[in-house]
């Protein structure tokens with residue numbers, strides 16, 4: 001009997017010490033998470049591209065006005081201290097949720113450190129920067145790899161002359177006339193939205209506004225405003241090809257950036273109170289997940305040939321375009337998708353100063369098959385965003401491999417949506433994707 005009473009007392013002590021310890025660990029962690037958000041917003045006072053979205057409490061915004069000189073050293077010291085403060089959580093096997101959050105924040109902080117250096121003009125190699133900012137090692141391919149895909153195009157394309165010229169000749173027939181751009185885009189977005197809503201319960205108040213802009217280094221952008229609202233901007237500087245309507249509808253909207261941000265806000269910030277999620281720093285591992293999932297989202301919403309079928313049946317007639325060469329056009333686009341990795345090589349050459357301007361241009365026109373105008377845009381994008389280019393292609397492949405190797409194949413679309421939804425609703429870092437679930 002005495003033994004039972006003693007065991008009971010021990011049990012009560014254990015339970016009460018657990019219940020006492022857990023909330024304090026949570027509180028301690030949440031205070032640290034708030035500190036992380038404050039630090040990010042402080043860096044954003046100086047670096048205008050640092051904060052892509054913030055929808056957390058106003059109380060975490062910097063109270064002091066910014067100093068005249070960028071306080072590089074004190075910011076770097078703050079990042080270092082914070083990494084040490086999260087270390088007990090990343091190393092602890094006790095609380096799995098806090099450990100996951102701590103690992104996610106720590107990888108974001110590694111990116112903060114690198115971005116602070118870049119912003120103050122202290123550069124590293126392309127691969128060094130990409131690894132710190134996006135938590136991945138970027139694959140590199142020799143020129144012969146790209147040449148083999150260009151050779152494939154040579155056998156696909158009609159006519160004579162250089163491959164870039166023949167690609168331009170074919171694709172120029174698929175430009176959306178300016179006066180049809182809005183109608184085509186709205187139709188594509190509505191279809192992507194309808195398909196997404198069949199699989200995910202989206203917040204009832206979700207919406208976006210669509211704007212057309214000029215003089216930008218990108219083709220489209222999603223500005224997430226919080227409370228399940230986005231502003232989607234489409235750049236009209238360059239001609240818009242018919243496939244871009246589906247690509248941008250999925251990438252910027254459904255199930256891309258708009259849905260990703262909404263699911264994070266709903267599931268992690270609002271439902272669980274994870275304040276770190278309310279800050280989206282542009283140059284961070286989160287962007288590799290964001291851009292990669294936004295690009296793979298096209299295959300999620302329009303698996304297999306559904307995108308090209310929808311374009312042929314609905315969008316092209318709407319734009320008044322002739323569909324007779326459409327199959328060839330979409331085949332060429334597929335090969336061009338693989339060649340997109342050549343832009344990473346051009347960026348690597350630019351950042352490492354191993355290519356001069358002429359050589360960078362050659363890679364962009366001969367392998368990425370860009371027109372001179374598009375290549376110039378791409379160069380200005382790389383100058384501004386540096387190794388960010390890897391987020392689109394390598395990010396997409398990481399997401400694709402993760403989803404498809406875990407059963408989300410073209411034949412199992414429901415599983416694909418399920419795995420994709422999990423990725424959009426959890427604190428996932430790119431190196432997590434290299435392991436199987």
Ligand SMILES: [Zn+2]
Nearest residue numbers: 251257291294
């Ligand atoms: Zn994007």
